[in-house]
Amino acid sequence: MKFTPESALLVGTQVHTAPEAFGKVMSDIQPRMAVAYHFFNDFDTSTGVYERIRSTYDGPLSMADDFMAWNVTKDDIIVRMAATEERTWSPPLASPAQAPSQDDRTEFSERSGVALDAMQFSDFTKSGYDDVDDVLRPIFEEASEVLGQEFPYPGDN
Numbered sequence: 361m362k363f364t365p366e367s368a369l370l371v372g373t374q375v376h377t378a379p380e381a382f383g384k385v386m387s388d389i390q391p392r393m394a395v396a397y398h399f400f401n402d403f404d405t406s407t408g409v410y411e412r413i414r415s416t417y418d419g420p421l422s423m424a425d426d427f428m429a430w431n432v433t434k435d436d437i438i439v440r441m442a443a444t445e446e447r448t449w450s451p452p453l454a455s456p457a458q459a460p461s462q463d464d465r466t467e468f469s470e471r472s473g474v475a476l477d478a479m480q481f482s483d484f485t486k487s488g489y490d491d492v493d494d495v496l497r498p499i500f501e502e503a504s505e506v507l508g509q510e511f512p513y514p515g516d517n
Contacts, residue, residue, distance in 0.1 A: 381492035383416030397424035
């Protein structure tokens with residue numbers, strides 16, 4: 361894409377989430393299934409992205425691809441490729457999306473057996489912040505070393 365090294369570092373670590381940072385966040389929240397997406401999931405890029413995620417996360421992981429589907433139940437998550445007509449477009453929403461109401465959550469809890477308090481956001485999620493500097497700084501240090509010039513870490517003076 362003809363980025364300068366400085367621009368490439370910012371795009372790869374500040375505009376997008378670096379794989380190591382994604383892995384650290386997943387290690388912190390411990391999802392039943394982490395899903396990596398919005399990257400070039402191609403034969404020549406997916407292995408590198410996978411290895412970089414695995415450097416900071418060892419839990420269940422899917423590397424999302426077009427037409428991948430996740431069947432989620434309270435007991436299991438099955439990852440599969442959907443059988444679909446590739447030339448279709450999804451219809452527009454009939455109304456704006458809305459978060460489930462308390463009544464919806466209560467009804468779902470009763471129907472599914474999932475405790476109502478298990479459907480709340482954790483304090484970690486509510487905080488809205490996860491410090492990933494420890495995995496991003498080495499990327500800047502490596503780029504500085506490999507390219508022979510200093511790339512200051514964003515926010516450092």
